[in-house]
Amino acid sequence: MSINRRQLITGSASFAGVMMFGAPAVLGQGKPRVVVIGGGAGGATAAKYIAKDSAGAISVTLVEANPRYQTCFHSNLYLGGVRDFASITHRYNGMKKHGVTVVNGMAAKIDRDKKEVILANGKKLPYDRLVVSPGIDLKYDSVPGWSQAAEKVMPHAWKPGAQTLLLKKRLDAVPNGGVIVMIAPPNPYRCPPGPYERVSMMAHALKKAKKDRSKIIIIDPKETFSKQALFQEGWENRYKGMVEWLGPKVHDGLKSVDPKTNTVVTGFETYKNAALVNVIPAQMAGAIARDAGLANATGFCAIDPTNMKSAIDSNIYVLGDACIAGEMPKSAFSANSQAKVAAMMIRGELASARTFPARYTNTCWSMIDTDDAVKVGGAYEAKDGKIGASSTFISKTGESADLRKQTQAENMGWYTGITADIFG
Template structure:
């Protein structure tokens, strides 16, 4: 349903009304077309940078948080490889570069008037809107868990406070203690991330004299990204510490009890776990769903050649919130989508040919010190859908020198990524 005050007509993105809006004369009449971006993460910040380099539009970034915490590199902090300061970035660099940064929460989108409504009651008119709202968590997807229970059983899938809580709880796990990770169903943000998290937890435990602790992953999926590589790494680096339970082994998750740290599966009940990390099902951020830009899946369909919303051509949806076809929900992918969307947006505004779309994603995962694996892909629009045209994945039992170089690649990419976003 649309939010109150947003008319039914505003939700008809594929209608003649939407087509007419794209040709509205005020776009051509004003000095600089107005592009508003919601969300200052890997998608939004990169889109702002691309638009600034072009110099023909006014760019406004709406982001309520003063600091961006790079969740996509946070597992390395859990493992003790980097400091928290390496994850946190402000928006001063974007502001100095010419982006108007509005530190407000975006409350609703009036697609008919083409206005973004802010939490303080303000309104921002736009000629084009880029949505990079990330994800919301489905608190009802894990029986017994809720928003109120996220302190007792943290998810640490969004924001700095949850990450700090997970790290505090991890550091209190005793030798011989039990950690249970509830993995999410597909699709979810960053496919290898829960399994890299288990690796980094095991590394932290082992290197701090708690190698007798156990980590059990209760998974609703029969397989996961780079499964063989992770399991090979767990056996080699952390024998007996990490156990992955597919649904046919666990007989499925039945419930959790945050008050007692209990996890019940069809196979076994795990009582008094020292730490339960619940990573629930996910969906597009509320601002996109409230504007009628998501479909029944909870995610936002987009045009494969441009990242324009399939429901409103004046809006582009990038990053985790979009239905990206075969491209995964990763920070690398969000940056790639930002570039495609920004270039297509500019071409549409100024009557130019839309550049051919090409996307890329690489996910590196650290299993142990100097032991990183990766999965990469290149993607193009094929028959109206983003499809992989080339892909590579690390091999089993690779030389130690190669695994070390892959971690160096990971670190180099991260430094370049955040410098490009916030430098």
């Protein structure tokens, strides 16, 4: 499957630009109001498409604390030295030309009864429909001995920005022969192939720096992981002897970490004075969603698969990593696709626009080396009360070098296309 920018913008949701039928259909005086919380792949896409395709019929406000957004997707390529930090950093200037009001502030609370978002500065933003796309929060107590304070020593870099810079700095300081321990997260988590692409890019950076006596040990709570055969083939071919993956039957459970000594203790072995410990903990929906009562016992938010509405509140849509999206993985591509469905449905409700049955798509590319990338993806629709796959694909082991190089070219082209689609 090949993809270009035009296909991304028009093909992943053929209904992105829907026909308008008259003026706003509800809500008395003035324009209907939509507030979007979170300026990532889900929130920013939703804000843009609601405003742009309603042709000014809906007032759209995007609330995002950061004036610049660093993408988690392709941050592994920054770690590997393939991208620079500026190339994964984006601003919201493009939103204004579509009529989106961007508020750089923190959403502190959602008052569902009054249909208001209260900002940290006390300002209240009334809404007729609310889009919640806050990403993930980390479960700091899911790794014994680790904490929010410890992330300054044992970085996670599973939220972009300062943590990404810190992990890169720590990686570059690893000496030849040094040991890196990655603690992989349990399901469900943001970007299923992400930890293993990160390992690949760490190994790439070490090898390029002539530190190929270094070793990366993965302590994984899962029996299997996304694209496992493809990654393990790649590690054997590209980074022989540098990467060791340990599943739970081998390491016998993670017992504790000690940030003071960079020590990791498992039931099988103790790794003392590691050169770098990368802790990727368990995850849950962002606090704003949980505090509003939108999450269930899993820590994530149930949605109606036909439209991305919260299962708790029909005036709220939940997108991206924070939602329970059935067989769709938590990825930027997924969030972008879900946002286009939500935008279409909101325009249908508030501006009498035509709507179509929800269709979702996703592709996740993973870079193993500069000329070696693999991918997995599929098409999805509402099935039996959840989002289910209608078709899937995945790269195969033993593919030709030319095909892998072509897949990597797709990967880079996709990033250019999706960031233009989100922020442009």
